[in-house]
Amino acid sequence: MTHLQPTPDGWEVKAQSASGTEHSLLARHVILACPAPAQARIVAPVDNEASEALHGIPYGPVVVVCTAWSKGSWSIDPEGFGVLLARNEAQRIGGIDGVLGMLFTSSIFPDHTHSDEVLIRTILGGSIAPEIFEASDQELIARARRAAAICLGPERKPPNMIRVYRHPAGIPQYRVGHPARVATVRAAETRHPGLYFIGNHLEGIGVKDCARAGLEVATKITARHPSDPLSPPMPVERSP
Numbered sequence: 001m002t003h004l005q006p007t008p009d010g011w012e013v014k015a016q017s018a019s020g021t022e023h024s025l026l027a028r029h030v031i032l033a034c035p036a037p038a039q040a041r042i043v044a045p046v047d048n049e050a051s052e053a054l055h056g057i058p059y060g061p062v063v064v065v066c067t068a069w070s071k072g073s074w075s076i077d078p079e080g081f082g083v084l085l086a087r088n089e090a091q092r093i094g095g096i097d098g099v100l101g102m103l104f105t106s107s108i109f110p111d112h113t114h115s116d117e118v119l120i121r122t123i124l125g126g127s128i129a130p131e132i133f134e135a136s137d138q139e140l141i142a143r144a145r146r147a148a149a150i151c152l153g154p155e156r157k158p159p160n161m162i163r164v165y166r167h168p169a170g171i172p173q174y175r176v177g178h179p180a181r182v183a184t185v186r187a188a189e190t191r192h193p194g195l196y197f198i199g200n201h202l203e204g205i206g207v208k209d210c211a212r213a214g215l216e217v218a219t220k221i222t223a224r225h226p227s228d229p230l231s232p233p234m235p236v237e238r239s240p
């Protein structure tokens, strides 16, 4: 989505597909569920106050090291959800600075791999260790392997697969003043009926918070407009 403009009956929304094709549609309700910087850009011509508030929400960089192992690669095979490290804990242990935690992906999602394989997702960085983003892949992988060995025992076999994913704007930060920024965004919803903002940068970072916010907006719209189905949208115009 690239542009948003009020019309007498609602909103005109413009979007561009990956191939560059432009789409335009008219809608009575628009729910912006993209990250704060995108919401700030889209809403700038409509509500400068909301745009400024959204621009004021910073994001911490996150690196995810995904590894696949054969079972028996340590003295203990990982079971359960994973491990989260308290602030400064990684520094205290030593050699794993910047590690925020590990998700035992193969036990959370058993169908993601074979029964004789183990998947681990190690998360590093965030606002408490943003410098980790500059580390080399080799260094990040070494820290992820050390963290696994600390929890599960010395490594007996190397991983079968390693991938490193870097997210420069990974996790939104609820800094001092966040409630005021959220209040400004909510006030914009009151000024512009039919426009809604949700996403992990507003009132809850977890997947369940995001799902709840989506459900709340859908419930609000259907309660206010019981005869107004959420879909399909009004006629779509396409330009080549």
Ligand SMILES: Cc1cc2nc3c(=O)[nH]c(=O)nc-3n(C[C@H](O)[C@H](O)[C@H](O)COP(=O)(O)OP(=O)(O)OC[C@H]3O[C@@H](n4cnc5c(N)ncnc54)[C@H](O)[C@@H]3O)c2cc1C
Binding pocket: 001, 002, 033, 034, 035, 038, 062, 064, 123, 167, 170, 171, 198, 199, 200, 201, 205, 206, 207, 208, 210
């Ligand atoms: C490494 C990591 C691990 C995490 N682990 C957990 C966990 O274990 N449990 C948990 O509960 N939470 C976890 N979280 C947090 C949670 O996953 C996210 O906060 C949540 O999924 C974000 O949902 P969202 O809908 O706000 O944003 P997203 O899922 O990021 O969706 C935003 C969407 O907007 C789209 N978009 C961007 N710009 C535009 C535009 N201009 N127009 C239209 N669309 C646009 C994007 O393509 C994207 O699809 C984790 C987060 C990270 C980074």
